[in-house]
Amino acid sequence: MNHLSLVIKREYLTKIRNKSFIVMTFMSPLIMVGIFALVAYLSQLNNEKIRVIDVLDESGMFRGYLQGNENISFEMLSEETSLEEAKTNSSESEDYGLLYIPKTSTIAELESSIVFYSEDSPALTMMNDLENALESRANALKLEEAGYDATTIKNLRLNIRPKLETFAGEETSKMGSGLKLIFGGAAGYLLFMFIIIYGNMIMRSVIEEKTSRIVEVIISSVKPTKLLLGKIIGTSLAGVTQFAAWVVLIGVFGWVITAIFGIDPSAMQQQQAATQAAAMGGMEKMVQDVFMEISNLPILNLIVMFLLFFVGGYLLYASLYASVGAAVDSETDTQQFIFPILMPLILAVYVGFFTVIDNPHGMVSQVFSYIPFTSPVVMLMRIPFGVPLWQQLISVAILFITFFATVWLAAKIYRVGILMYGKKASYKELIKWLKY
Amino acid sequence: MEKLLVAKNVSKSFGSFTALNDVSIEVPKGSVFGLLGPNGAGKTTFIRIINQITMPDTGSVTLDGEPLHPSHIAHIGYLPEERGLYKSMKVGEQALYLAQLKGLDKQEAKKRLRYWFERLEIGDWWDKKIQELSKGMAQKIQFVVTVLHQPKLLIFDEPFSGFDPINANLIKDEILQLREQGATVIFSTHRMESVEEMCDHIALIHKSNKILDGRLVDIKRAYKNNTYEVGLLTENESQVVAELKERFEVNPAHFKTINDELQYKIQIPETASPNDLIQFLTQRGQITHFVEVVPSANDIFIETVKNN
Numbered sequence: 001m002n003h004l005s006l007v008i009k010r011e012y013l014t015k016i017r018n019k020s021f022i023v024m025t026f027m028s029p030l031i032m033v034g035i036f037a038l039v040a041y042l043s044q045l046n047n048e049k050i051r052v053i054d055v056l057d058e059s060g061m062f063r064g065y066l067q068g069n070e071n072i073s074f075e076m077l078s079e080e081t082s083l084e085e086a087k088t089n090s091s092e093s094e095d096y097g098l099l100y101i102p103k104t105s106t107i108a109e110l111e112s113s114i115v116f117y118s119e120d121s122p123a124l125t126m127m128n129d130l131e132n133a134l135e136s137r138a139n140a141l142k143l144e145e146a147g148y149d150a151t152t153i154k155n156l157r158l159n160i161r162p163k164l165e166t167f168a169g170e171e172t173s174k175m176g177s178g179l180k181l182i183f184g185g186a187a188g189y190l191l192f193m194f195i196i197i198y199g200n201m202i203m204r205s206v207i208e209e210k211t212s213r214i215v216e217v218i219i220s221s222v223k224p225t226k227l228l229l230g231k232i233i234g235t236s237l238a239g240v241t242q243f244a245a246w247v248v249l250i251g252v253f254g255w256v257i258t259a260i261f262g263i264d265p266s267a268m269q270q271q272q273a274a275t276q277a278a279a280m281g282g283m284e285k286m287v288q289d290v291f292m293e294i295s296n297l298p299i300l301n302l303i304v305m306f307l308l309f310f311v312g313g314y315l316l317y318a319s320l321y322a323s324v325g326a327a328v329d330s331e332t333d334t335q336q337f338i339f340p341i342l343m344p345l346i347l348a349v350y351v352g353f354f355t356v357i358d359n360p361h362g363m364v365s366q367v368f369s370y371i372p373f374t375s376p377v378v379m380l381m382r383i384p385f386g387v388p389l390w391q392q393l394i395s396v397a398i399l400f401i402t403f404f405a406t407v408w409l410a411a412k413i414y415r416v417g418i419l420m421y422g423k424k425a426s427y428k429e430l431i432k433w434l435k436y
Numbered sequence: 437m438e439k440l441l442v443a444k445n446v447s448k449s450f451g452s453f454t455a456l457n458d459v460s461i462e463v464p465k466g467s468v469f470g471l472l473g474p475n476g477a478g479k480t481t482f483i484r485i486i487n488q489i490t491m492p493d494t495g496s497v498t499l500d501g502e503p504l505h506p507s508h509i510a511h512i513g514y515l516p517e518e519r520g521l522y523k524s525m526k527v528g529e530q531a532l533y534l535a536q537l538k539g540l541d542k543q544e545a546k547k548r549l550r551y552w553f554e555r556l557e558i559g560d561w562w563d564k565k566i567q568e569l570s571k572g573m574a575q576k577i578q579f580v581v582t583v584l585h586q587p588k589l590l591i592f593d594e595p596f597s598g599f600d601p602i603n604a605n606l607i608k609d610e611i612l613q614l615r616e617q618g619a620t621v622i623f624s625t626h627r628m629e630s631v632e633e634m635c636d637h638i639a640l641i642h643k644s645n646k647i648l649d650g651r652l653v654d655i656k657r658a659y660k661n662n663t664y665e666v667g668l669l670t671e672n673e674s675q676v677v678a679e680l681k682e683r684f685e686v687n688p689a690h691f692k693t694i695n696d697e698l699q700y701k702i703q704i705p706e707t708a709s710p711n712d713l714i715q716f717l718t719q720r721g722q723i724t725h726f727v728e729v730v731p732s733a734n735d736i737f738i739e740t741v742k743n744n
Contacts (some may be wrong), residue, residue, distance in 0.1 A: 003537060010533055014525065213520030217581070220487040220514040221537035223506075419489070421518060432451055 003222045004230050011205065011234025016241065025242050029249035037257045051096035051126060056086045058103040059110070065137040072096075072129055087117055097122060099130070107141050176293045177385075181357060183297060184381035187306050188352045191313055191376055192345060198239040198314075199321035199341075202231055203334065206325030206418070215418045224415040232318045297384055305383055305392055312399040313376025316406055317341065323410035326417030327430060348374035352381040360385035370395050372402035409434065437464040440589060440620045441486065446495035448481055455481040456492070457644040463589075463622060463637070468615055470635035470652070471624040472733075474741060477641045479624050480517065483591055486622075487514050499589065510539040513587035517594045517624075519578055521566045528562035531581050538585040545584065552580040556606070571598050579607055583614060590614060591622045596630065608634065628734035638733070640740055647744050652733070659731040659739070663703040664710060665689050667725030668717055673698055676720050683716070695724050 015021055051072045057063055058079060066074045075095070077086055083100060090098035097118030104113055114134065116122065140150040164176075209215040218227060324337040351374065355364045360382050369379040369387075375395045383392065416433040441463040448456045456478045463469045473479050484490045485497060488504055497504045499511065522530055528549065535545035553559045556576050566574055575598045583590065592611070596604040612634065615621055623635060631638065631652075639649035648655065666689075670676050677698065680686050685703035693699075698721075704713050710728070717723050731739075 006533065006536055014522075018524075208522075212523050213518045214522055216489070216516040216518055217514070217520075217534065217578075218537070219489050220512070220516070221509055221534070419484075435451060 004226050004233075007222060007227055007230025008234040008237070011231050012237050015201065015205075015235060015238035021238070021242070025245050026249065029246050029253055033250055033253040033257055036254075052094070053097055053099055053130070054086065054090045054093075054095050055099045055101070056081060056083065057101045059101050060103075061107075061141060062101055062134070062137055065140075066133050068133075069129060072126060074099075074133075090117065091119070096126075107138060107145060110138055179290065179293045180297065180384035181381075183302065184356070184384045185353065187302075187310075187380040188349065188377040191310055191380065192349050194239060194243070194310075195314055195317045195345060196342075198235055199317050201239070202235045202318050203321040203325035204331065205231055205235065206322050206414075207328065207331055207334075210326070210329065210418055210421070213421075219418065224418065225411045228319070228322055228411055228414050231322060232315065236314065236318070298386065301389070301392075302383055305396070306380060308396050309376040309380050309399065312396065312403050316372065316376075316399070316403045317345065319403075319407045319410035323413040323417065326414040329421065344371075344373035345377070348377035352378050356381045356385075361387075366391075370398060372399045375399055439463060440465040441497070441499055441622075443482070443485075443497045444495055446482070446485060446492045446497065448478075448485065448490065448492050454644050456485075456641075458495070459641065459644075459646045460495075461639050461646060461649060463620060465620055466615065466618060467637045468611075468621045468623055468635050470631045470638035470733075471622055471641070472631065472638055472737060473641035475626075478644045479641055480593065482641065483514070483516075483593060483622070483624065486589075486591065487512060510585060511588045512591065513538075513582040513585065513589070514591045515578060515582040515593060515595055517597075521574055521578060523567040524565055526562070527564050527566065527569070527577055530566065531577060531584070534581045535584050540585050548584050549580065552584065556580065572600055572603055575599055576603065576607075579610070583610075587619065589620050589622065591624075593624045594626070595623070596625070596627065628732065628737060631733045635733075640737065642741050642744050645744075648736075648740050655736060656730050659736050660729065661703060662706060662708070662710075663701055663729040664713060665691065665725065665727045665729055666700050666702055666713075666717065667691070667693060667695065667697045667723065668700075668721045669695055669697045669724055670721030679720070684713075691725065693724065697724050699725075701729060 050068075050070070053072055053074050054077055055062065055066060055074050056077045056079075060079065063076055066076075068074050077089075081089075086098055086100070097116055100115045100117065101110070102113050102115075104110055116127075116130065143150050143153060209218065222230075320341050324334055324341070327337060328334050348368065351364065351368045355362060355368075356378060359365065365378060365382060368374045369382055369391075376399065379387070379392065379395050412434050413430055439462045441461075443459060443461045446456055446459045447454070459478070459482065461471075461482075471479050471482065481490065485492050486499075486504075488506065488509065499508050502508075525533075531549050532542065532545055535549070536542060540548070550559075553562070556579075558573070558576055558580075561569065561573070561577070566577075569577075579595070582592075590611070595607060595611070599607060608630070611621060611623075623631075625631060635652055637650065638652050638655065640647050668676070677686075677700075680700065680702065684705075687701040687703075689699045689701040691699060702713060704710070710726075714723065714726065717726075
């Protein structure tokens with residue numbers, strides 16, 4: 001077996017067998033699924049109760065016209081009840097609040113004279129429901145007053161939904177943008193997380209070899225660049241293994257928890273989705289749209305570019321992390337070097353989530369998708385929105401050229417740094433090392 | 437004598453600092469070669485160049501007549517001064533890994549490890565982690581790993597640090613035995629008594645320059661100055677002392693004895709023979725002690741470094 005594969009094998013096996021690695025592999029998905037299930041369960045618990053609202057309608061204009069929904073229901077009080085009586089009754093009963101509609105001379109006056117009494121300030125979503133119910137009846141009354149028939153007007157109203165189509169003739173929908181965002185965002189964020197978690201792991205592994213003083217023994221058998229490369233590849237393979245395990249475990253745990261507790265994790269969004277679906281012409285149409293949009297995404301382009309940017313971006317940062325590990329003596333000294341590495345990475349994610357969402361092809365998005373330290377994240381987020389192939393290729397080319405230059409520099413720092421003990425490295429020192 | 441390692445005019449600098457300045461060293465085959473020098477003299481840099489960890493700026497190094505090449509790694513065993521092992525890795529696994537990096541195949545490495553572990557009585561450590569072992573125990577494993585691939589050239593940088601006297605002796609015997617079997621040993625240390633005991637050739641590096649090298653006996657011969665340590669029982673001491681001082685360079689000496697005699701270091705002229713001194717002494721009293729003062733490696737080290 002040659003040196004590189006020996007180093008890769010050792011790095012991989014040591015990582016995989018490490019106790020905290022194993023614990024993390026199993027605990028992280030458990031914690032994630034657990035928290036998700038808890039949130040789902042709690043919000044279900046929260047929304048279960050239907051809020052009863054007592055209505056004292058002195059105007060008599062709303063009786064029979066107020067319609068409740070799955071969150072609120074209205075209970076009309078007799079018109080003879082005085083306001084004071086109604087207030088005492090409401091506050092003493094379990095009911096959520098009291099809606100008081102006074103008798104006014106004109107309908108317009110209602111705008112400011114209706115009062116809602118409750119224990120404390122009411123929930124926003126409930127107030128929306130309440131206002132909608134009141135407005136739709138009041139508007140109908142105003143129309144009648146002006147001599148129009150409310151139902152006729154409702155029937156006359158047109159609902160225009162432009163059919164979306166690209167110049168190339170592909171059908172799209174409003175779902176598209178959201179979906180593209182999810183694909184791009186997930187790809188960019190995945191890379192970001194991967195770099196931070198496993199970049200750190202590589203750095204620690206370099207520091208470990210330095211502090212345990214084995215590095216000179218190893219270096220007398222293996223070329224430093226091979227050791228560096230083997231470390232990066234071995235750790236990445238361990239990372240890919242861990243990610244794969246997480247995906248599988250989240251699936252399994254999710255399924256188990258759903259089965260045991262009978263929680264439907266999608267319950268949270270069901271209502272929202274249902275309203276959206278209604279607006280777009282039914283659930284079926286929505287599902288259709290999703291599939292249509294997915295098939296419209298440049299899937300092959302996305303996968304190929306994802307792999308290229310992921311590998312290039314990850315290796316670029318991994319080699320930087322490794323040289324930081326070589327430059328210091330202990331993990332506590334890494335801060336001053338880690339910060340400048342994290343900066344462009346965090347910037348990339350911010351640019352991705354704010355600027356790209358706003359305008360995927362704007363000036364800022366374009367510039368950042370060429371800068372090699374941000375391009376992997378930003379470009380990955382842009383690609384689903386359609387980036388010309390030549391632009392993607394230029395960006396990949398810049399990334400890989402920078403990658404080779406960085407690895408060359410990192411290997412130099414690494415080669416000198418691993419044999420420097422007890423010397424506190426400064427940036428000045430690092431530049432000196434590059435000249436050795 | 438055939439040379440295993442020949443370094444010619446090797447120079448190396450780091451930035452503005454010169455670590456080695458035009459150093460030429462020849463290591464004869466089958467010798468134990470002492471590489472001596474104060475801290476920071478450039479010994480480690482020289483050793484790292486032999487191990488191809490760093491490249492010389494100028495000059496050449498050949499091993500067995502061939503210029504250094506990556507394949508030579510398999511023929512060199514190196515125990516660095518800054519050494520260690522992976523703390524959380526098991527002993528056996530770790531030794532196998534390091535042996536495979538030196539080009540041994542797994543089965544052969546296993547077989548040899550078993551042999552060495554038995555020989556050094558550490559057989560039951562195979563599944564232990566390094567962090568469970570004491571420093572001396574870890575050093576034994578480090579030694580085994582260094583010699584396992586039966587290298588032609590063994591390089592030990594301060595091999596005895598961290599060993600108790602018993603284990604240090606054990607390792608010393610193992611090193612000498614490896615030499616018997618044909619290995620050449622380069623030995624870098626500050627402990628002059630082990631240089632005295634083990635080395636047949638030495639080179640002294642000071643402030644990046646080689647200032648002395650050769651066979652240890654030749655160097656000693658060159659450094660001796662016809663001085664003899666003498667014990668003499670005599671009745672009229674003051675007269676004898678005066679006579680001695682008149683003819684020779686005399687310095688007081690101190691050695692353990694059961695007699696109450698005169699103790700002096702006496703240097704005779706280069707033209708004279710020790711027999712002349714003995715003759716002179718026998719005429720004046722009874723000789724109880726007569727030894728040629730041969731400079732120790734320690735004396736040579738200190739004197740040469742001071743004079744440079």
